[in-house]
Amino acid sequence: MNDTRQFHLLAGLATGHDARSDDAIYQALWEAIVEHRLSPGARLPEDALAGAFGVSRTMIRRVLQRLALEQLVTLRTHRGAQITSPTPAEARDVFRARRLLEGALLTEVVAHVTPEDLQALTRIADQERHAPRDQAIRLSARFHTHLMAMAGNASLSEALSQLISRTSLIIAVYGRGRAGCPCEHPALIPLLERRDLDALQTWMHQHLTGIEASLDFTASGDALPDFEHLFGHHREQNAS
Amino acid sequence: MNDTRQFHLLAGLATGHDARSDDAIYQALWEAIVEHRLSPGARLPEDALAGAFGVSRTMIRRVLQRLALEQLVTLRTHRGAQITSPTPAEARDVFRARRLLEGALLTEVVAHVTPEDLQALTRIADQERHAPRDQAIRLSARFHTHLMAMAGNASLSEALSQLISRTSLIIAVYGRGRAGCPCEHPALIPLLERRDLDALQTWMHQHLTGIEASLDFTASGDALPDFEHLFGHHREQNAS
DNA sequence: TGAAAAATGCTTGTATACAATCTCAGGGCC
DNA sequence: GGCCCTGAGATTGTATACAAGCATTTTTCA
Incomplete structure (x- = not known):
C-alpha cells in the first residue's frame, strides 16, 4: 500500500501536482523540512515521493542525495532516507x-x-x-x-x-x-x-x-538514546 | 568511439580496475581534479567514465552530481559535465x-x-x-x-x-x-x-x-574569453 | 565560394526492470 | 514464556532501454 497520500501536501504546493522538475521537488521538500511539516526521523520512501510528485524514483533519488549532502536528510544504504535528527x-x-x-x-x-x-x-x-x-x-x-x-x-x-x-x-x-x-x-x-x-x-x-x-538537550534526540549520558557517570575518565 | 582509455588512469588508482563503489569513484575523480590531472574545462562524458570505472552511468551521474554541488564540476543540461573553471x-x-x-x-x-x-x-x-x-x-x-x-x-x-x-x-x-x-x-x-x-x-x-x-587573472579564465576586457576601454562608463 | 538549412550521430534525461538487502511476522525450539 | 530462525513482503541498488536535445557535418542554394 503506497502511502502516496501522506506526501500529497508537498506536491500540491506549486504548479498542478505532477511532473515537477528537479529543482521544484527539491524546493518543496526543503520547505516542508524547514517548516517542520516533515519532522526529524520521518521516513521518506522513494516510491511514495515519486507517486506524490508524479515522477519516477530516479528524480527523487537525485533530490534526496542533494538533501543528504546538505545534511537535511540522512541516507543509509538499503534503509532509505529519513529527515536528519541532529545530535x-x-x-x-x-x-x-x-x-x-x-x-x-x-x-x-x-x-x-x-x-x-x-x-x-x-x-x-x-x-x-x-x-x-x-x-x-x-x-x-x-x-x-x-x-x-x-x-x-x-x-x-x-x-x-x-x-x-x-x-x-x-x-x-x-x-x-x-x-x-x-x-x-x-x-x-x-x-x-x-x-x-x-x-x-x-x-x-x-x-x-x-x-x-532555549533548547532542551536532555530530551533524547529522537535518534539512538544516549546510554552513556543516561546511565554512565564515568565520562571524564576514559581518555581514549 | 568511446575514449574510455583517456580515463583509465583514474580507474587504475585503487583496487583492480572495475566495479568500484560510489565513494571510490568520487575519491578517484576528486584526486584527479585536485592534482590537476583533469584540468578546468575538461569534458567528462558519462559513457567514458562509466567504461573506465566498470560501472553504469547511474553511478557516474551520482558522483558527478556530488562534485557539481561542491562546485568542482559544472553540470549543464544536455551538455554534460566538465571541470569547473572558476571566474x-x-x-x-x-x-x-x-x-x-x-x-x-x-x-x-x-x-x-x-x-x-x-x-x-x-x-x-x-x-x-x-x-x-x-x-x-x-x-x-x-x-x-x-x-x-x-x-x-x-x-x-x-x-x-x-x-x-x-x-x-x-x-x-x-x-x-x-x-x-x-x-x-x-x-x-x-x-x-x-x-x-x-x-x-x-x-x-x-x-x-x-x-x-601570485595568480595571474589577466589570462582569460579558459572559459568564455573576456571580450570586454580585451577590446573595450569603456569599463567605467557603463553603470548598468 | 560562402552561408544557411537539414540530417545524422552522439550525449544526456528519464523511466523502468530486475537483483540485492532489509524488515517484520509467524512458527518452532529450548 | 522467551528467543532464534525462516520466509514473505517491501524497499532500495544498479543497470539498461528508450526518448529528447545538442553538435557537427553534409547538402543545397545563392
Whole structure:
C-alpha cells in the first residue's frame, strides 16, 4: 500500500501536482523540512515521493542525495532516507559555526548594505511576525540568509544557508514551546541602518546564543538514546 | 568511439580496475581534479567514465552530481559535465572566505591541538616537499584540511574542505609557474607548537594572500574569453 | 565560394526492470 | 514464556532501454 497520500501536501504546493522538475521537488521538500511539516526521523520512501510528485524514483533519488549532502536528510544504504535528527554535538557545532560566520560577515554586510536591502529585510521581518508558526520558521531562515547574502560572498553565503537550514532541524528536535527566533529580528534593522558594527555583532551573538540556550538537550534526540549520558557517570575518565 | 582509455588512469588508482563503489569513484575523480590531472574545462562524458570505472552511468551521474554541488564540476543540461573553471570573482570570494574562516578557526585549533596532530602535520609537510608537483598540490590541501579539522567543528571543516579543493582549481586556471603553496607549510608547525595565536593568524593571512597575489587573472579564465576586457576601454562608463 | 538549412550521430534525461538487502511476522525450539 | 530462525513482503541498488536535445557535418542554394 503506497502511502502516496501522506506526501500529497508537498506536491500540491506549486504548479498542478505532477511532473515537477528537479529543482521544484527539491524546493518543496526543503520547505516542508524547514517548516517542520516533515519532522526529524520521518521516513521518506522513494516510491511514495515519486507517486506524490508524479515522477519516477530516479528524480527523487537525485533530490534526496542533494538533501543528504546538505545534511537535511540522512541516507543509509538499503534503509532509505529519513529527515536528519541532529545530535546535540552537531547542534553545538552549528551554533558555534553560525556565531563565528555571521559575526564575521557582519563587517562585510555593513560595508555593502543598500536601502533596497533594508526594505527587503523589513518586509521579511514583518511577514515573519504575522505568519503562522511554521511559515515563520522559514521566514526567519530567509531573514538570516538574505542578511548574509549582502556580504557579497557567494561561497560563504551558501555554506551559511546550509547551517541556517540545519538550525531549523535542531529547533524541531530540541526546541520546546515557542523556540526559534522569537521575533527579535526587527530590532536588528535600525542597527543596520546606522551601520553600528559593534552593536550588530553583539546583537547577533546574543541572538544566536539565546536561541541555543532555549533548547532542551536532555530530551533524547529522537535518534539512538544516549546510554552513556543516561546511565554512565564515568565520562571524564576514559581518555581514549 | 568511446575514449574510455583517456580515463583509465583514474580507474587504475585503487583496487583492480572495475566495479568500484560510489565513494571510490568520487575519491578517484576528486584526486584527479585536485592534482590537476583533469584540468578546468575538461569534458567528462558519462559513457567514458562509466567504461573506465566498470560501472553504469547511474553511478557516474551520482558522483558527478556530488562534485557539481561542491562546485568542482559544472553540470549543464544536455551538455554534460566538465571541470569547473572558476571566474576571477569566484576566486576572490574563495580567498576572502578562506582568510576569514581559517583565521578565525585558528583560535579553536590552538585550543585543541595535540602532539599527535603536530606529528601528523609534520609528516604531511614532509611528504609535500618530496612529492612530485601534482601530488604536492593534493598534500597541500590535506595539510590545510587536517589543520582545520583540529578545531573540532565538523560543519566548518566540511565547508572549508570545499573551499580548499576549489582553490586547487583556481590555481590550475590562474596559477603561473610554481604557484600553489610554495612549501611554506613547515614554518607553521613551530608557531603551532608554542600556541602563538597572533603569529599563526598573521602567518595564515600572509600565506593565503601570498598565494592569491601570485595568480595571474589577466589570462582569460579558459572559459568564455573576456571580450570586454580585451577590446573595450569603456569599463567605467557603463553603470548598468 | 560562402552561408544557411537539414540530417545524422552522439550525449544526456528519464523511466523502468530486475537483483540485492532489509524488515517484520509467524512458527518452532529450548 | 522467551528467543532464534525462516520466509514473505517491501524497499532500495544498479543497470539498461528508450526518448529528447545538442553538435557537427553534409547538402543545397545563392
